[in-house]
Amino acid sequence: MEFRWGVRNLRRHPFRTALSIAGIAVASAMLLDMVMLRGGLEASFADLLLVRGYQIRVTPKGTLPLDSEATLPDATGLVATIRSDPGVAGVAPLVATSIYGRRVAGGDSLVTLFGYGIDPRDQGLYQLLRGADLAADDSAGVLLSEASATALGAAIGDTVTLLGVLDPQMAAPAMERRLVVRGVVQWLYDYREQPSVGTVVPLMQRLARTEREDRVSVLLVKAKSDADVEPVVERLRTRLGGAEVNGVADLVRHFQDRMVYFRQLATILGSVSLLVTVLLIGTLLTITVNERLGEIATLRAIGVSRASIVKEVLVEGTALTVVGCALGVALGLVTARYLDEILTSFPGLPATFSFFVPRTPNVVTAILVTLLTGALAGLYPAWLAARAPIAPTLRAEAT
Amino acid sequence: MTVLTGRGLEKTYKLESQTVHALRGVDVDVAAGDYVAIVGPSGCGKSTLLQLLGGIDTPSAGRIELLGTRLDTLDDRALTRLRLTKLGFVFQRFHLLPVLNATENVELPMAEAGVAPAERRRRALELLEYVGLRARARHRATQLSGGEMQRVAIARALANRPAVILADEPTGELDAATGREILNLFRRLNGEGTTLVVVTHDDRLAGEAGRVIRMLDGRIEG
Numbered sequence: 001m002e003f004r005w006g007v008r009n010l011r012r013h014p015f016r017t018a019l020s021i022a023g024i025a026v027a028s029a030m031l032l033d034m035v036m037l038r039g040g041l042e043a044s045f046a047d048l049l050l051v052r053g054y055q056i057r058v059t060p061k062g063t064l065p066l067d068s069e070a071t072l073p074d075a076t077g078l079v080a081t082i083r084s085d086p087g088v089a090g091v092a093p094l095v096a097t098s099i100y101g102r103r104v105a106g107g108d109s110l111v112t113l114f115g116y117g118i119d120p121r122d123q124g125l126y127q128l129l130r131g132a133d134l135a136a137d138d139s140a141g142v143l144l145s146e147a148s149a150t151a152l153g154a155a156i157g158d159t160v161t162l163l164g165v166l167d168p169q170m171a172a173p174a175m176e177r178r179l180v181v182r183g184v185v186q187w188l189y190d191y192r193e194q195p196s197v198g199t200v201v202p203l204m205q206r207l208a209r210t211e212r213e214d215r216v217s218v219l220l221v222k223a224k225s226d227a228d229v230e231p232v233v234e235r236l237r238t239r240l241g242g243a244e245v246n247g248v249a250d251l252v253r254h255f256q257d258r259m260v261y262f263r264q265l266a267t268i269l270g271s272v273s274l275l276v277t278v279l280l281i282g283t284l285l286t287i288t289v290n291e292r293l294g295e296i297a298t299l300r301a302i303g304v305s306r307a308s309i310v311k312e313v314l315v316e317g318t319a320l321t322v323v324g325c326a327l328g329v330a331l332g333l334v335t336a337r338y339l340d341e342i343l344t345s346f347p348g349l350p351a352t353f354s355f356f357v358p359r360t361p362n363v364v365t366a367i368l369v370t371l372l373t374g375a376l377a378g379l380y381p382a383w384l385a386a387r388a389p390i391a392p393t394l395r396a397e398a399t
Numbered sequence: 400m401t402v403l404t405g406r407g408l409e410k411t412y413k414l415e416s417q418t419v420h421a422l423r424g425v426d427v428d429v430a431a432g433d434y435v436a437i438v439g440p441s442g443c444g445k446s447t448l449l450q451l452l453g454g455i456d457t458p459s460a461g462r463i464e465l466l467g468t469r470l471d472t473l474d475d476r477a478l479t480r481l482r483l484t485k486l487g488f489v490f491q492r493f494h495l496l497p498v499l500n501a502t503e504n505v506e507l508p509m510a511e512a513g514v515a516p517a518e519r520r521r522r523a524l525e526l527l528e529y530v531g532l533r534a535r536a537r538h539r540a541t542q543l544s545g546g547e548m549q550r551v552a553i554a555r556a557l558a559n560r561p562a563v564i565l566a567d568e569p570t571g572e573l574d575a576a577t578g579r580e581i582l583n584l585f586r587r588l589n590g591e592g593t594t595l596v597v598v599t600h601d602d603r604l605a606g607e608a609g610r611v612i613r614m615l616d617g618r619i620e621g
Binding site: 004005008009011012294295298299300301302303304305306308390391394395397 | 446447450453455456475476479480481482483484486487488490492494496497498499503507508511512555556559
């Protein structure tokens with residue numbers, strides 16, 4: 001009976017109820033977005049690192065992957081050392097450098113490109129979209145991203161010209177190579193519209209002028225199982241004293257330190273949205289209860305218990321919250337997608353990265369917190385209704 | 400058999416800075432099957448007396464017994480339960496829940512008393528039949544006329560088979576013809592054994608009562 005009564009009470013003032021529901025929907029959408037932002041950054045980062053199954057990164061001492069232009073010397077020796085570890089399933093060397101390209105259509109101006117040197121047999125950096133992958137010793141082929149294919153005006157099968165880093169003395173590139181486009185790939189850590197190209201490691205080392213010392217930027221290491229990751233990290237730290245060895249969990253921790261302001265922002269905005277929900281529901285129900293004090297006093301007079309009055313007011317609060325929350329989830333998911341589009345278009349962020357990750361636990365957490373908040377927000381008006389003095393209220397009603 | 404007793408009832412309350420003596424030592428006895436009308440000018444304390452007898456207000460002095468139970472010994476929960484199961488209230492302004500229909504309004508006290516849904520639905524329809532509103536069972540309170548609302552309120556008051564019906568100006572908001580319907584209904588109820596205590600300004604309603612208590616300035620005159 002309290003349920004029917006409570007829900008129908010909300011229909012007495014449909015416009016006011018609709019406004020409150022809209023307010024709760026906006027507040028819960030914001031809460032959902034903030035919950036997604038708070039946990040999503042780390043989850044998305046971890047997913048991104050693990051997308052090809054490489055759980056460990058080896059970088060120059062004191063750096064994080066692609067954090068600086070520092071490189072590791074003697075890549076071949078390092079790869080051999082790491083491969084000799086019994087817990088290691090694979091090692092993917094990576095050279096990252098700035099190079100230049102010449103448009104297929106010709107012209108004097110050069111296109112600045114981001115160059116990756118990879119080992120096609122063991123790589124954790126890209127996914128082939130079309131065409132063919134490079135062969136292990138393919139020093140005549142190149143892989144392009146969509147953006148670099150557009151920038152160079154190249155298609156699969158075309159020949160493109162890549163120019164190495166400029167010699168500061170000569171103000172001219174140290175090396176120029178004509179390469180055949182084998183395929184178009186998605187580079188997993190590229191920001192949006194990043195014009196990247198990939199060749200086998202030795203060729204990119206020559207373009208980067210690092211071939212003499214056999215330098216690479218990062219080594220991606222795949223452990224045989226997740227249980228092997230920590231022991232492998234510990235062993236590699238001992239064996240590779242001059243390098244930084246981090247598991248994904250370590251990198252996520254570093255990432256958390258850097259993104260702490262995002263988490264604080266999410267916490268503050270999430271708390272504000274909860275406060276707005278409490279105020280909206282509390283205000284609406286307090287107004288409603290005050291309008292109906294005579295009715296409530298009558299019910300108390302005919303023997304309706306305080307508990308039933310409390311239940312009825314809480315039903316109203318919960319009904320408002322449920323409807324508002326349902327709309328809020330839909331609104332939150334839509335706005336999260338929109339906000340994600342904006343934020344991931346910032347330079348320097350991988351395009352595959354997400355700020356707002358709609359994982360079930362996040363959505364469930366946001367819903368439960370909103371529902372609980374809604375129910376709690378009804379407590380004061382419910383208490384007000386239950387404590388209304390019967391005789392004075394009826395007397396006031398009669399005059 | 401005495402159903403309701405009030406002894407030495409006094410009620411004072413503060414109105415702004417003044418102390419109002421609403422009742423100044425009132426004794427009342429209501430026997431089973433009585434039809435008692437409490438009359439008097441506005442402000443004489445008759446509604447206050449009814450509220451004290453109904454356990455919705457507490458006397459400043461004196462005691463009230465309902466079916467042998469002293470109301471001042473009960474906590475709020477027990478007193479609420481007593482009002483629910485032993486008393487029926489009819490108000491001047493009906494006070495039906497506008498969002499519920501006639502049947503649901505009558506069902507409300509039974510739902511509160513824990514009567515099973517099917518049984519309370521059956522009894523609600525039976526009571527609406529009794530007050531002549533079976534055809535209006537599914538109408539919301541707001542879709543009913545004043546007389547119809549008061550008849551639904553009477554059906555609601557009868558829902559848990561109370562020992563006494565307490566009515567405060569039940570015809571006060573009704574025109575003469577509609578008031579007569581309520582009058583007839585009360586006569587029928589009392590004829591079938593229902594105990595009634597009615598506060599009224601309506602001479603016709605008072606004339607129907609078996610006993611009339613006249614009040615003036617918080618005291619019983621006769």
